[in-house]
Amino acid sequence: ESRWPFLFGAIIVPSLIQAVILPFLPESPRYLLLDKHNTSKAEKAFQRFLGKDDVSHEIEEVLAESRAQRNTKLVSILQLLRTRAVRWQIATVVVTMGCYQLCGLNAV
Numbered sequence: 001e002s003r004w005p006f007l008f009g010a011i012i013v014p015s016l017i018q019a020v021i022l023p024f025l026p027e028s029p030r031y032l033l034l035d036k037h038n039t040s041k042a043e044k045a046f047q048r049f050l051g052k053d054d055v056s057h058e059i060e061e062v063l064a065e066s067r068a069q070r071n072t073k074l075v076s077i078l079q080l081l082r083t084r085a086v087r088w089q090i091a092t093v094v095v096t097m098g099c100y101q102l103c104g105l106n107a108v
Contacts, residue, residue: 033059034066 026045033042039059046055080086 029058030062033062 026048027041029042029045029049032038032045036042042062043055043059046058047053050058075083080090
């Protein structure tokens with residue numbers, strides 16, 4: 001019982017390993033392309049991850065996905081509940097998650 005502080009201190013070792021390794025990990029090509037707007041670094045990151053020289057298709061794919069996400073219309077919860085096509089699916093998910101909470105499955 002007197003050794004429980006060591007259990008709390010054991011988390012320090014993985015934390016330090018992650019902190020030391022973090023500067024050497026590459027940044028995500030999507031982050032570089034969409035957030036930083038740095039196409040050349042994104043291209044180099046894609047080349048490193050995929051192991052091929054021509055990554056123009058992947059860059060265009062990421063940009064097209066970004067444009068599609070910007071054009072997506074957000075819907076409120078009330079609008080979802082008013083839509084008959086998804087009402088049954090939402091009710092099923094809510095009842096299922098409620099049962100998970102009430103049966104104690106998370107505690108196990």
